[in-house]
Each structure stands twice: as structure tokens, then as C-alpha cells.
Amino acid sequence: MPLSAVAYLASFFLSLLGNAVAAVALPLIVLQTTGSALSAGVVAASTAIPAVLAGLFMGVVVDRINRRTSSVATDLVSAAAVAALPVVDAVSGLTLGWFVLVGVIGSLGDVPGMTAREALLPAVVRHSGVAAERLVGLREALGAVALLVGPAMAGTLMTVLEGATVLWITAATSLLAAALTLLVPRSAGVIVPDDDHPHPTSGGARSVRRELRDGLRALTGSAFLVAVTVLGAAAVLVLTGFQALVLPVYFTFADRGHLLGFVLSALAIGALVGGAAYAIVGSRLPRAGLLAATLGGTTVGFALLATLAAPWVVFLGAFMVGAASGLLNGLLAVLLIERIPETLRGRVLGAQNAAVTVAPPVGILVAAVVTEYVGVEAAALLLASIWAVAALATVAARPLRTLGPTRGDGEVKVDA
Template sequence: MRLTPVAYLASYLLSLLGNSIAGVALPLIVLQTTGSALGTGAVAAATALPAVLAGLVMGVVIDRINRRTSSVVTDLVSAASVAALPVVDMVSGLDLGWFILFGIIGSFGDVPGMTAREALLPAIVRHGGVSAERLMGVREGLGAIALLLGPAAAGTLMVLFDGSAVLWITAATSLLAALLTLLVPHRVGDVSTGAAGTGAVAGGNGWSQLRDGWRVLFSSPFLVATTALTVVSAMVLGPLQALVLPVWFTRVEQPGMLGFVLTALAAGLLAGAASYAVAGTRGRRRTWFLAGLVGTGLGFGIIATLSSVWVVLAGAFVVGLSSGLFGSLMGVLMIERIPEHMRGRVMGTQNSIMIAAPTVGLMAAAVVTEYIGVGTAAVALAGVWLVAMAVGLFARSLRNLEPSADPTTQEAMVTTGA
């Protein structure tokens, strides 16, 4: 594999690992510093909306400037927002306001950074001498590794070092990710300058360009269907991990087993992604799609039984395995079918919806768990995915997933809503 895809993948792993560490360490540091569980929740709530808005607004910027540059800048923003916390702590001491302020600033690096990397993917495929299937399979596998290592690394660091040192280490991962992205040649990040691209990028103000991205996304049955499936998956998996399973493990008096659910999920993701990286170019894509879609439904159904700890762990592995296949295939389809000059706006909107989706699912699951029961909440969440799965199975726009002989044909079909 050439240097360009290796640098891209290494940068992706470090960025995701840093976010994974921060996701565990930052709430603990906020709690240690403020002594308030309510304050910890306030930081998360206060940064949620800016993260969604940043994903939307920055998509326009990502379509206007070199995408390697936007990826580097967003990583630097993430690094600076985390590194600023120990600096403030040394100068004047931290309080809740500082955590909220730098959390908001950091939101302009996290979600846009994810979008910038995804927008860069087609160029990495073109210039890196690697198939989209292999690249996406490896990328999804690295995501599973980060998911597995991040919480463990955060816990270890919190034991070995004080909060400031952990923040410095977390910021360093984003900084290293930015430096590794600089190994990708600058020309690889150039935004399309073809006829379609020029008009879309140069014409109109930021708001009109954002609306152009929404038009492409919501007028395409294919993009609507794939986005909906991905969003529903997050809306189901998030509440299961964050609410339903913690409540259930506590009730069966085995809370220590909760962490193994994440391990089983990550192991499944790694296996599924590796399988797709090796064999993704073989067979029909519809077969891979069905395996991921139905397998995820099977896994959620197994978890929803809540019959034993080992059954739940097995269900988590099946969900991970199927999601590894499904996520890798979706990544390849997004590379092929989102117009080059619209990737920042379309993917920025998709990622913003993805950030908000788990919160919606969590609120609904919390109501059902509180007033009906945890078992009902698990079954309801699995039922939501089964409905989405049925829609995915019969959607006309998802029947033919094979690549077009002319790469521009599929982009044109999506742009025109075909």
C-alpha cells in the first residue's frame, strides 16, 4: 500500500483514538474538577447543539477549500481546544464555564474533521492505488480498534496521571493526526474544478450552497434511504449501550460485565471490516448489503431477549460483525454516489444528523424504561431496527448497488434525484 493511504489511515486512527479517549476521560475530569454530576451533564448538553450546527456550516467550507487542508485545520482545532484546558488550569484554575467554552470550540473540530476525512476518501482511492472496498474495510477495522483501545487507554491514563497530563496526551493524538495528514500530497485534497464542481463551489453565498447540499441529499431516494438506515442504527445502538444494558446489568448484579459488551461489539466490527477488506470486491454488493442489514437485525433481536449475559455478548458480537460489513459497503457507496463537489455539504448534514440521533433514541428509551420496563425498551429498540430493515429490503433505490461503468453516471443520478 502506498504512502498516501497509509498516512490517511494512520491519521484517521489517531484522530478517532483521541476522540475515544476524550469521550471517557473528559467527563471524569469535569467531575473531578467541579464535583458535580449535573455539571458533567451540562457540558455534554451545551456542546451538543454547536456540534450539530458546526457539522452543517463547515460542510460548505470543506467544499470550498483543499480537503487535506480542512482535515489538518480541524484536527488542530480539536488539539488546541483540549490543550487549552490544562493551560487555563495552570493560569487561573478551571471551572464549569471553561469546560463549556472549549467544548464548544472543540465541536468545530470534531464533526467537521470527520466530514473532511470522509470528503477526502475518493481522492485517496484515486491517488493511493487501493480499491475502495479494501480502503473502507481497513478504515472500519481501525475504527473498531480505536473503539476497543480508547476506553481502556483512558482508564489507564486516569490511573497513572493527573487530569492535566491526560489532557495533554489527548491533545497530542489530534496534533499527530494533523501532522500525518500533511504526508498526503496537497494536490490530493483539491476540490473538483470541473464544470459541475466550479459552479457549485463558486456560485452563491454560503446559505445557498448549504441548501444545494440539502437538495442533493433529500431529493435522492438512494441517499435518503442509506442515511435513514445509518441514523436508525445509531438511534438503536446508542440507547442500548448507554441506558438499556447498563440498567439491565445492574439489575442482574453483574455491572462489571458491561464493559465486555463494548469488547464484543468491537471484536465483531473488526471481524466484519476485515472480511470486507479481503473479499469485498467478490460477489454482488446486494449480497453484502443483505448480510449486513439482516445480520444487524438478528444481533439486535438476540440482545433484546436479555436472557443471559452470554447471550447479550453474543448479540453484541453479531451486531458488530454485521455493522462492519454494512458500514464498509456504505462507505464505498458514498464514495461512488455523492457528487464530488457536494461531499462536504452532504456528508456534513449526514454527520450532524448522526450526532443528534442517539440523543433522540436515548430520551425515548429512558421514558419506556422508567414507566414500562427495561425489557420492553430493549424489544422496542430492536423493533425500530426491524422496521428500518424492512424498508431497506424493499426500497427500490437499494436494489441495484453495483458500480456504473462510467463513474460520473452515478453522481449525475444522485444529483438529479434519480
């Protein structure tokens, strides 16, 4: 495999691994430092809005500069933000205010970093000559490995290292991810405009607003992109509701809290299998049939989770959700490569990622309210029903009935 593809995949893996470690370690460090569970919630909530805004407005930046440059820059921002915490801890000691401040700064690198790396993917496909299905499938498989290894790695590091020192590891992964991305030739990251979608030019606030409006118009004006965005947000909402609330409550009430980790492992292993399968056979499978099969598989998987029956049933449901999602995410990523114009990619993906960023707290809140006032079984059933509705709506959507390759801009149009 060409060096540019290997570098991209390695960078993606390290960045996601660092995020997975930080997702477990940071709340624990906040709790250890402040002694307050509310403080951990405040830190998480304070970064939500900045993350959404950063995802939207940084899409404009991603569309103005070299794709490789934007990916490297966002990784460096993430590395600096995380590294600031152990530095402050050593110099003056950490307080809630520091956690919030650094969290807000870090949000300028996290969601934009996701957007920049996704925007770079088509350039890597073109430059490396590796089939999009293979590259995307390998990326999904590596993402599953990172999510499988990251939490265990965080738990081990928290027992070996002291407090915020763990965050040096996550900062190092982001820094190394940036260094690996530099192995992708700069020429590969050059934005290639076409006649219908010229390259955006630099300018003041008015130009930024116009470019942001163009990106949002491209997203909302495309029935295909709307359907994919809603489907992605629904998937994150439902999965987060199960992972962060329904399953922990279920296993805790059943006095089997130690089994929760096995559910998350089953989910990650399933995603690894699904991503690997897409890398191997994705290009040979009929797209419409694959879409229907993966939506059906995730629906059955969520239904099994919602039964909250014997642990093995829950494990099987988690594996099915992971495997079907690995295939589905690979397919959707390839479709987005083909259907989003190059010069609009950062803004469209930024808006999509902003929507997905909002979904997790909504899923947790919905599940928490229903669990509190009705019961955990009702919350599980509601989440599974939300996904079933989203899956059925996707299958019925006209833009997703014809999924053959396009010349690159699909049905996405922006008025001049």
C-alpha cells in the same frame, strides 16, 4: 501500500483513538472538578447544537478548499480545544463555564473533522490506487481497534495522570493526525468538478446559504442518500440506546456491572472482524446480497441483545451487531464514494453527519423514558423493533436494489 493510503489510515486511527479516550476521560474530569453529575450532562448538551450547526455549515467550507487542508485544519482545531483545558487548569483552575466554552469550540472540529476526513477518502483512493473496498475495510477495522483500545487507555491514564493532564494525550493524537495527513500529497486533495456540478466559489452570506441549500437539496432529492442517512441515524440511535442505557441498567440490576465492558469489547471485536473481512473480500461480494445479509445480521444481533437473557447471549448479540455493522459500514462508504458528486461531497456528508450527531441523545432519551415508566425489557424491545423497521425499509427501498458502480454522481442532482 502507498504512503498516502498509510498516512490516511494512521491519521484516521489516531483521531478516533483520541476521541475515544476523551469520551471516557472528559466526563470523569468534569465530575472530579465540579462534583456534579448534572454538570457533565450540561457540558454534553451544550455542545450538541453547535456540533450539528458546525456539521452543516462547515460542509460548505470543506467543499471550497483542498480536501487535505480541511482535514488538517479541523484536526488542529480539535487539538487546540482539548489542549486548552489542561492549560486553563494550570493557570486559573477549571470551572463549568470553561468546560462548556471549550466544548463548544471543540465541536467546530469534531463533526467537521469527520466530514473532512470522509470527503478526503475518494481522493486517497484515486491517488493511491488502492481499491475503495480495501481502504474502507481497513479503515473500519482500525476504527474498531481504536474503540476497543481507547476506553481501556483512558481508564489507565486516569489512574496514572492527574486530572486534566490526561487531555494532553488526546490533544497530541489530534496534532499527530494532522501531521500524518500532510503526508497525503496536496494535489490529491484538489476538488475535481464536472460539467453538472461546478466548483463552488467564495462569496458572502448569500453564497454560503445557496451552497448549503444545494447540499441539502442534493441529499433530500436523492432517494438513495435519504435511505442511507435514515439507516445510519437509526443504527446510531439504537446502538447508543443499548450501550448508554439499556445494557448498563440491565447489568446493574443483575448485579453484574463488571460484565458491561465485555459487551462493549465483543461489539468492537465484531466490528474489527467485519471491517477486516470487507477489506479482504468486499470487492468480490455481490452488493445487494451483502446489504441484505448485513441488515439481517444486525437485526438478529439486536434481537439477541433485546432478550436480555444470559450474559453469553448478550455477548453473542453484541459480536453479531459489530461484525455485520463492520461489513455494512464498509459497503455504504463505498456506495457514497461512487454516488456523491465531488463538489457536493462536503455538504452532503456534513448534513448526514449532523443527522447522525442528533441520533445518540434521542436514543438515550427514548430508552430512558421507556425504562422509567415501563421497564428496561420494554426499552430493549422497542430499540430492536426500531432497527428491524429501518432494516426492512432499506431492503424494500428501490434505490438500494441496484447497487452496481456508477460513474460517480449516481442519481444525485442539483438544479442550476
